[in-house]
Amino acid sequence: MEENTNPKRVLVIEDDQSLATAMKDGLESSGYNVTIAGDGDEGFRFALEQKPDVIILDVLMPKVDGMTMLKGLRQDEAYGKNAKVIILSNLDADDKIVTDVVETQPTYYLIKSEVNVDGISAKVKEVLGN
């Protein structure tokens, strides 16, 4: 957990408060600057405002779900089109909802119940390294 003078910024879009907090704690202890958005709508606004280095995105959320938000994000030529997104869901990777969107853009996929907070940090680090 080296202190970084210019910490990378991570936007966590997650409606479940408890999971969001766990991720915030874990990622912050790994030295990332973490913002939380509670739904797809808020997440979309924050993303375009803050242009975070990595977006962690839940799929099933109130108001605007993750996939709809992602589609919108990819329309944004300046930032959104190439933003690094880690989809974090309890849906399986072969689920139709997911497969539709994930293909070409820089998107990664994790299943919540199969990873832990350290695993998420590791994935964020991996994504940033690319």
Next chain:
Amino acid sequence: MDLYLPRRRELAINIVLALIYFIAGKLGLQLAFVNESATVVWPPTGIAIASFLLLGYRIWPAIFIGAFLTNFTTNGAVLISLGIALGNTLEGIIAALLVNKLAGGKEAFYKVSGYFKFFLLAGVLSTAISADIGVITLILGGAANWSEFGPIWLTWWTGDLSGALIVTPFIIYWSNRKYIQWGPKKIVEAVIVFLALIIVGYAVFSNLTSGYSLVFLCLPMIIWIAFRLGLRATTTSIIALSIIAIVGTLSGQGPFLRDTPNRSLFSLQAFMDIVAISAVALAIAVVERRRLDERFERVIDNMIEGFQIIGFDWKYQYVNDSIVKQGKSTREKLLGHTMMEVYPGIEETEVFAQLKRAMVERIPHKMETEFKFPDGSSGWFELRIEPIPEGIFILSLDATERKRQQETLKRTASIVENATEAIIGKTLDGIITSWNKGAEELYGYTEEEVLGKPNTILIPPEHTDEWEGIKGKLLQGEDIKNFETQRITKNGRVMDVSMTYSPIKDESGAITGTSAIVRDITEKKKIDSMKNEFVALASHQLKTPLTSIKWYSELLLKKTDTNFSEKQLQYLREIHKSNKRMIYLINALLNVSRIDLGTFIIDPKEANLIEIVESVLEDFKVQIDSRNLTIEKNFDYSIQSVILDINVMRIIVSNLLSNAIRYSEDNGTIGIEIRRDEQSFFVKVWDRGIGIPNHQKDKIFKKFSRADNAMVKNTDGSGLGLYIVKSLIDQTGGSINFESEENQGTSFTVSYPMSGMKEKEGSGQPN
């Protein structure tokens, strides 16, 4: 009629026959009174005709020589004797020829009509030849005058006629090899009647009754014999009576005594001829009648129909074998007893009413009825009741089996007809042959609208090609169960259906069509889909808080700077473990739900089997280490990449491995093998754990099934693992076998063809 006879035997027969002829001839000529060569008693004619009929024309030399010698030794004239012998021989040959051609040969003696033909052809016609030639020869040879022609001819002809009538049938009947089977009663009867005949004959033809013409007293015995004792006895009795009569008459006694011995014998022979013709004809008629009776009786006894004759006193007079069987009785119990004795209470029945009508009012009747037997059983019978002079006869056919089959058919037909399931019969060409109410309700077509139509009217266009495949399977004798497809109703609604097809076979076992049971599963599909969505949603909703627990407990377990006591840390580890188990269970349930609904997506790609197995082993590293288990790996590294769905393979291997770990003792050994042969590759996971009890071996692949010893050993398992494994393997074209011995261990072997897993696309509804 010519028999083939070896030469020496033929010679012997000729000599013997000539001798017999000679003796009989000499005896006959003892009674020659009008001329030394002409007699009214001439048995040789009978001997000659019988011989030609029985042995054939070839024995003519015996007859010729016998006749020649008889006459030569009597009159010493060669030419005369040759002429007479020629006449005697020709007589026999022509008689035999005529009887063979026109009366059926020796069979003529077993039919009244045949016998009368014999009488005319042999007895009357052919004997005239002998008489003609004989008498003319005598006259030409100077042994008689033309003035004597009439009496000598008549004497000659009468002698020959008598010989033919009395002797020929005697020889023919006694030459029949058929053995006479007479019981003691019959023998006693025969002895008595013969004794009576001889005594009466003697009395009639002796001086005991002189002055009375009592010859008719002999007739009752002769007729008795003809009626009751058969052909041989009849002809024998006539010969016996002839001898008594001739001897008596010649000794100057009896009713036929005339002014000369020749006239006496002539009257006697005329009498005996008439007796012979009448008695033999009568005996033949009786035998013929009996043979006919026996034949009909045999036919009646062997027919399937029961046949009985009931007398006016309601007693059984005649019953055949079938009626004994149908009536569940015996001949002894029936014959001579009344119907009411045999079947108490029969008077109350409808059958009896009809029998009575036939008996009293003489009205025939046909009916089908159920008859109750005294033992409580019953049977159906088809009856024909006819009045006959003796009473009535009843012809009955056991219709029980037919009736039962009809009932069964009716019942089955009614079950099919009224079933709520649609049941449709089709030919192999798909032409609809039967259509029940269920089908009417399901499809909306009435029977009249579809019978004879092709089944394509029921199938949406995109499914019409299924039929050929179904037909192929049916022809191979397979049943097709719960085949899910779609059908279309009369008003165009497409419905999801489950079809079960069975072959329809004809009597020879050939498949001629199919019956299909159709169930509308549209509702079920809808429910399945809702269930599917529910499980997906529920598991997702459950997973989120579980993930939260997982993450936080892991965060806590990782924080080394906090001052948890060892106890607290242990609690935390328990929370973490239970949480992981719950996540596993939810995943398993979700998988089961997908497998059951057929939505589990299987997407086989080239993959490295060994790498997959290794990575699963890696997942279990912590557990394996904590239990101090040894893993014995035995991999065939020539297996590089095979076609498989990584996810499916991982689920299979990790379930088998986790079972092996769960049911092994600490410090035990677990093995994993990967090998191949020509056709297949195998993954085998074995342990030396608690094993599966024998009585539960057939259940291990069932949902929620857990062996008793497994539940004692470990409360963890879900009872879903092997179900998931088996289902996935089945759906991907593989197979799984296991061997297990309680307390010795278990091994599971999964095999796939080298071509890899089969593709099986789930319906892929979002979840």
